[in-house]
Amino acid sequence: MSLIKSVFVICLVTVLASCASLPKDYERHASHALEDTSDTPFGRAVIQAVKDHPGETGVYMLDNGKDAFVARIKIIKHAERSLDVQYYIWHEDLTGKVMHDRLLAAADRGVRVRLLLDDLDTAGKEANLVAMDSHPNLEIRLYNPFANRKNRFLDFASDLGRVNRRMHNKSLTADNMISIAGGRNIGDEYFGAQLDVDFSDLDMMAIGAVVKDISSAFDLYWNSDYVIPLSAFATKETVKKKKLAALDEELDKFLEEARNSSYAQALRESDLVKKLEKKELQFFWGKAVLIYDHPSKVEASEVQDGTHMALDLKKVMDETQRELIIISPYFVPGHNFVNYLTGLVKKGVNVKILTNSLAANDVPIVFSGYKGYRWDLIRGGVELYEFKPLLTKEEKKKEDKEEDKIKKSWIGSSRASLHAKSLGFDRQKIFVGSFNVDPRSVVLNTEMGIIFENEHYAQKLGTGFEKKIMTLAYQLKIKEIPSDDALMDSPVLALEWVTMEGGKEVRYNNEPETTWWQRFLTGFMALLPLESQL
Numbered sequence: 001m002s003l004i005k006s007v008f009v010i011c012l013v014t015v016l017a018s019c020a021s022l023p024k025d026y027e028r029h030a031s032h033a034l035e036d037t038s039d040t041p042f043g044r045a046v047i048q049a050v051k052d053h054p055g056e057t058g059v060y061m062l063d064n065g066k067d068a069f070v071a072r073i074k075i076i077k078h079a080e081r082s083l084d085v086q087y088y089i090w091h092e093d094l095t096g097k098v099m100h101d102r103l104l105a106a107a108d109r110g111v112r113v114r115l116l117l118d119d120l121d122t123a124g125k126e127a128n129l130v131a132m133d134s135h136p137n138l139e140i141r142l143y144n145p146f147a148n149r150k151n152r153f154l155d156f157a158s159d160l161g162r163v164n165r166r167m168h169n170k171s172l173t174a175d176n177m178i179s180i181a182g183g184r185n186i187g188d189e190y191f192g193a194q195l196d197v198d199f200s201d202l203d204m205m206a207i208g209a210v211v212k213d214i215s216s217a218f219d220l221y222w223n224s225d226y227v228i229p230l231s232a233f234a235t236k237e238t239v240k241k242k243k244l245a246a247l248d249e250e251l252d253k254f255l256e257e258a259r260n261s262s263y264a265q266a267l268r269e270s271d272l273v274k275k276l277e278k279k280e281l282q283f284f285w286g287k288a289v290l291i292y293d294h295p296s297k298v299e300a301s302e303v304q305d306g307t308h309m310a311l312d313l314k315k316v317m318d319e320t321q322r323e324l325i326i327i328s329p330y331f332v333p334g335h336n337f338v339n340y341l342t343g344l345v346k347k348g349v350n351v352k353i354l355t356n357s358l359a360a361n362d363v364p365i366v367f368s369g370y371k372g373y374r375w376d377l378i379r380g381g382v383e384l385y386e387f388k389p390l391l392t393k394e395e396k397k398k399e400d401k402e403e404d405k406i407k408k409s410w411i412g413s414s415r416a417s418l419h420a421k422s423l424g425f426d427r428q429k430i431f432v433g434s435f436n437v438d439p440r441s442v443v444l445n446t447e448m449g450i451i452f453e454n455e456h457y458a459q460k461l462g463t464g465f466e467k468k469i470m471t472l473a474y475q476l477k478i479k480e481i482p483s484d485d486a487l488m489d490s491p492v493l494a495l496e497w498v499t500m501e502g503g504k505e506v507r508y509n510n511e512p513e514t515t516w517w518q519r520f521l522t523g524f525m526a527l528l529p530l531e532s533q534l
Contacts, residue, residue, distance in 0.1 A: 026232035033215035042177035058283030065192030079174035091187035101251035199419035286454035325424035331355035342380025357386035359513035368525035
């Protein structure tokens with residue numbers, strides 16, 4: 001076959017494959033959160049506290065990866081009637097496999113399990129997911145799925161406007177009585193189980209009023225036209241590839257081996273486990289509001305009320321009088337939001353922002369979209385901080401002592417990356433969720449989060465920021481560089497990074513802990529017109 005004919009055949013095959021369409025001839029069954037679950041173990045456990053705090057929500061903050069994983073496993077273990085689970089990323093690693101195993105165990109004992117996944121992360125995992133979906137008590141549905149299951153790049157080539165919009169929501173709810181919502185996906189890096197990197201993240205474990213709202217939001221997504229059952233895509237090939245019994249046996253064996261790991265030992269010694277054993281787990285109460293994007297955001301042409309939660313979040317910012325803290329791993333504010341923040345500073349609001357440094361950022365192209373706004377933010381009076389990629393010397397010493405004390409414990413990663421997405425308002429309210437301050441969260445992805453009015457946690461965020469920020473991060477400042485050139489009318493200005501190391505102030509003239517190539521590459525990417533996609 002000649003070269004021209006070969007190219008023609010390849011192009012023809014590509015065009016035909018890209019014409020694949022989403023299934024339409026499948027059965028769609030609506031289902032909703034169970035209403036009367038007060039007789040479940042969780043119902044009986046929280047009923048008195050809920051009665052004592054009518055209309056309020058009780059929250060326990062999960063700011064530690066191991067605690068966050070233990071909380072999920074405990075909730076799944078004690079669920080009796082239903083589990084509603086919604087995630088953007090679900091890795092098939094240690095924590096991901098254990099979570100799969102526990103969901104199947106819950107389904108085996110009669111719990112109705114609804115698992116809603118964004119389809120972007122299911123590539124290469126469908127055999128296992130189809131096997132799980134074959135369980136009579138477990139159903140998996142996909143948000144905004146790809147039509148081309150094996151060659152998904154064809155969807156990006158032919159239908160980018162649609163498949164570029166993803167479901168970034170993260171929640172787990174048991175028996176319509178207790179929920180976990182926040183920034184963590186399912187994977188080792190989110191739960192302190194990966195040696196080379198540890199994502200610093202935050203979740204809320206909640207009981208009370210907001211749980212019903214989370215269940216309602218889940219139902220809205222689960223039954224929406226933008227979600228399709230995994231079974232609608234299943235073929236005989238995928239079903240045969242990994243049958244349920246074989247997967248069950250494989251996961252049980254994996255779990256048995258995992259029980260003897262150093263990570264499992266660390267989980268048994270976690271703070272949450274100790275509090276549960278001593279019955280010292282304390283929920284803090286207050287008014288809570290769930291805000292979330294409507295699932296139809298996938299086809300929205302403009303940002304508007306009722307569809308985009310960013311507008312709800314901004315309304316709370318508008319009410320801020322004294323202090324606004326923004327913690328966002330991916331921060332691409334745009335000129336309008338920079339002007340908004342500096343406008344708040346002019347009104348007397350102390351605006352503090354923490355995002356990832358170049359060395360800590362796991363998505364360098366996002367950093368390239370952020371770096372150009374630093375000058376205007378600092379000049380406008382915003383306090384700007386960038387998260388460090390490595391443990392401080394003090395933390396490393398503490399870690400070494402712990403290692404000497406418990407040789408078999410899971411010490412964790414020496415490299416860190418910020419992944420928490422939270423805001424603090426006047427030390428009275430906090431927001432915790434999946435929302436980054438960037439165009440992708442505002443316009444493209446669906447997001448969710450909780451605005452919680454509680455002085456304990458709001459004060460804790462504010463005081464913790466003050467006490468630890470100069471150790472955990474670099475503050476960016478603008479400095480004058482002396483010049484011998486008498487012809488220069490104005491001083492040369494440059495950025496510098498100021499931090500505390502070993503109890504002493506240290507200053508850097510370049511992006512700390514980076515190479516010239518990293519700096520060059522992000523500088524080059526900043527020239528590309530990609531900001532709206534970041």
